[in-house]
Amino acid sequence: MTNRFADTKTFGNLANSYSQEVQSRFRYEKYAEKARIDGFESIALVFIDTANNDSWHAWTYYRFLSADMSQHTIVIQTPVIISAGTTETNLYQAAMQEHSLHIQYPSYAATAKQEGFPRAAEAFSTISSVKMHHEERFMNLFTRYSQGLLYSYFEPVPWKCQSCGFIVEAKSAPERCACCGCPQTTFSMYCVNEPTTHYYF
Numbered sequence: 001m002t003n004r005f006a007d008t009k010t011f012g013n014l015a016n017s018y019s020q021e022v023q024s025r026f027r028y029e030k031y032a033e034k035a036r037i038d039g040f041e042s043i044a045l046v047f048i049d050t051a052n053n054d055s056w057h058a059w060t061y062y063r064f065l066s067a068d069m070s071q072h073t074i075v076i077q078t079p080v081i082i083s084a085g086t087t088e089t090n091l092y093q094a095a096m097q098e099h100s101l102h103i104q105y106p107s108y109a110a111t112a113k114q115e116g117f118p119r120a121a122e123a124f125s126t127i128s129s130v131k132m133h134h135e136e137r138f139m140n141l142f143t144r145y146s147q148g149l150l151y152s153y154f155e156p157v158p159w160k161c162q163s164c165g166f167i168v169e170a171k172s173a174p175e176r177c178a179c180c181g182c183p184q185t186t187f188s189m190y191c192v193n194e195p196t197t198h199y200y201f
């Protein structure tokens with residue numbers, strides 16, 4: 001095993017992962033802008049929530065990289081994904097991007113463990129599990145969007161207006177919020193057990 005952290009495969013994997021998470025953050029912020037332009041405030045909030053998660057993932061990887069202060073410049077060969085289509089397309093692309101990282105990170109974890117970096121291995125493994133949940137949420141949204149079921153459910157559920165916080169229980173979100181008058185697109189399913197996200201998505 002090499003004596004310099006910067007010469008290990010794990011260091012390269014951390015650098016690559018850092019780059020991808022930074023890209024994801026800004027890409028999802030652009031997707032959120034597009035969703036808001038299209039009138040889908042609830043979807044925009046999901047993109048912003050994921051962007052914030054990815055910021056912390058990038059910071060986690062950066063902390064490992066900065067442990068080797070001999071490396072002031074890191075050369076990273078990572079494809080830059082530039083895509084900004086319709087909100088429906090962006091949801092699908094986001095799901096695929098999260099799936100790719102969910103699949104990729106376990107192999108990075110195995111390499112880190114083999115090279116003697118258990119904390120890095122744990123970081124890759126735990127972030128991979130987050131990516132799985134991101135993928136499921138985006139794919140769920142994409143499927144419901146494609147089927148025209150974004151604001152309806154098979155049974156009564158709580159719907160929360162993301163503008164004023166008004167909550168109503170029904171099979172479909174109201175066309176207008178009874179409290180602030182905002183349109184149906186500001187509503188999302190509300191989960192009382194997840195106060196920081198408020199999404200069933």
